[in-house]
Amino acid sequence: MKRILLGVSGSIAAFKAADLASRLTDNGHSVTVVMTSDAREFITPLTLQVLSKNPVVTGIYDEKESWRPGHIALADEADLLLVAPATANIIAKFANGIADDALSAVHLATRAPVLMAPAMNGKMWEHPATRENIEKLEARGVRMIGPEEGMLACGYEGLGRMWPVDGIVEAAGELLAGT
Numbered sequence: 001m002k003r004i005l006l007g008v009s010g011s012i013a014a015f016k017a018a019d020l021a022s023r024l025t026d027n028g029h030s031v032t033v034v035m036t037s038d039a040r041e042f043i044t045p046l047t048l049q050v051l052s053k054n055p056v057v058t059g060i061y062d063e064k065e066s067w068r069p070g071h072i073a074l075a076d077e078a079d080l081l082l083v084a085p086a087t088a089n090i091i092a093k094f095a096n097g098i099a100d101d102a103l104s105a106v107h108l109a110t111r112a113p114v115l116m117a118p119a120m121n122g123k124m125w126e127h128p129a130t131r132e133n134i135e136k137l138e139a140r141g142v143r144m145i146g147p148e149e150g151m152l153a154c155g156y157e158g159l160g161r162m163w164p165v166d167g168i169v170e171a172a173g174e175l176l177a178g179t
Contacts, residue, residue: 010038
């Protein structure tokens with residue numbers, strides 16, 4: 001059994017995190033969800049808690065039962081940090097070392113492989129700042145899966161849809177097989 005941290009950031013694609021949590025758990029992995037505050041606008045922690053069978057981390061100060069900061073313990077125990085959906089905001093935080101929420105703090109502290117499934121408006125995906133952030137992360141060994149082309153929630157057609165859940169689960173399995 002591998003320990004997967006499933007990072008969920010604020011995108012309409014956050015509803016797909018429920019399917020991801022369920023499938024990864026069904027595959028025998030221990031899944032702990034770490035949500036940004038923006039993600040909570042799209043899906044509830046309770047949904048992800050029930051599907052992952054683990055408490056959901058929604059804030060950097062959630063851990064109150066131990067002297068050790070919870071985000072550090074999670075980072076140390078992780079075999080994989082999977083962020084799906086990964087918004088332009090969380091990508092920028094990761095690329096620039098910003099750690100102002102639980103998910104970005106876990107990212108800075110973990111030595112586990114990182115897999116990100118971007119989801120955003122196509123114009124945001126193509127913006128030079130996002131492209132530079134992606135390049136920085138890939139140069140550090142972060143693996144990106146997607147996005148794919150199609151109808152976006154904003155009403156535009158283009159590149160920006162989160163990669164299909166099946167493909168994300170497969171990519172996570174490949175990364176875990178190498179750890």
